[in-house]
Amino acid sequence: MIERHFERIQGYTGPLPQRSTQYAAGYDIAASLSTIIEPGDIKLVRTGIKVKLGQYEYLELISRSSLARNKHLVLPNGVGIIDSDYYGNPQNDGEIMAQLWNISDVPEVVNAGERIMQGIFHSYMIADNDVANGVRVGGFGSTGV
Numbered sequence: 001m002i003e004r005h006f007e008r009i010q011g012y013t014g015p016l017p018q019r020s021t022q023y024a025a026g027y028d029i030a031a032s033l034s035t036i037i038e039p040g041d042i043k044l045v046r047t048g049i050k051v052k053l054g055q056y057e058y059l060e061l062i063s064r065s066s067l068a069r070n071k072h073l074v075l076p077n078g079v080g081i082i083d084s085d086y087y088g089n090p091q092n093d094g095e096i097m098a099q100l101w102n103i104s105d106v107p108e109v110v111n112a113g114e115r116i117m118q119g120i121f122h123s124y125m126i127a128d129n130d131v132a133n134g135v136r137v138g139g140f141g142s143t144g145v
């Protein structure tokens with residue numbers, strides 16, 4: 001059986017991500033800490049959540065469309081990819097981080113408990129001649145420039 005589920009990072013007591021309707025594709029993910037993002041700044045917002053994935057699976061992290069409309073916060077990288085080997089990494093235990101860019105000219109506040117992202121499970125394929133054998137130690141540039 002493939003294990004695929006969300007877990008809390010140690011110390012976080014908030015809710016686990018949920019889908020809001022029977023046919024929603026995305027699991028809504030909330031900020032775990034209130035964060036102020038200054039105009040033009042990009043910040044990593046904590047979620048308190050990690051995700052256990054099966055082999056050849058990833059979680060696609062997309063912002064909720066209301067976030068851009070209501071708060072002028074967007075993902076500068078378009079989408080975030082949460083790799084299965086990010087789970088439990090020695091740097092931050094695999095905490096899912098929302099990388100948010102304030103495109104307005106006023107400071108914007110993300111409140112703890114506010115649903116900001118959605119996570120969608122996907123599977124992927126690899127090439128026949130794939131030789132990758134590195135071990136992930138973190139995220140956000142941990143494998144080099």
Ligand SMILES: O=c1ccn([C@H]2C[C@H](O)[C@@H](COP(=O)(O)OP(=O)(O)OP(=O)(O)O)O2)c(=O)[nH]1
Nearest residue numbers: 080081082083086096097139140141142143144
């Ligand atoms: O929005 C994001 C994007 C990435 N990550 C985490 C999970 C992912 O598995 C890891 C690496 O992401 P990515 O491969 O996109 O970043 P990179 O800049 O290539 O860094 P690395 O060298 O660590 O792979 O960082 C997040 O928490 N949120």
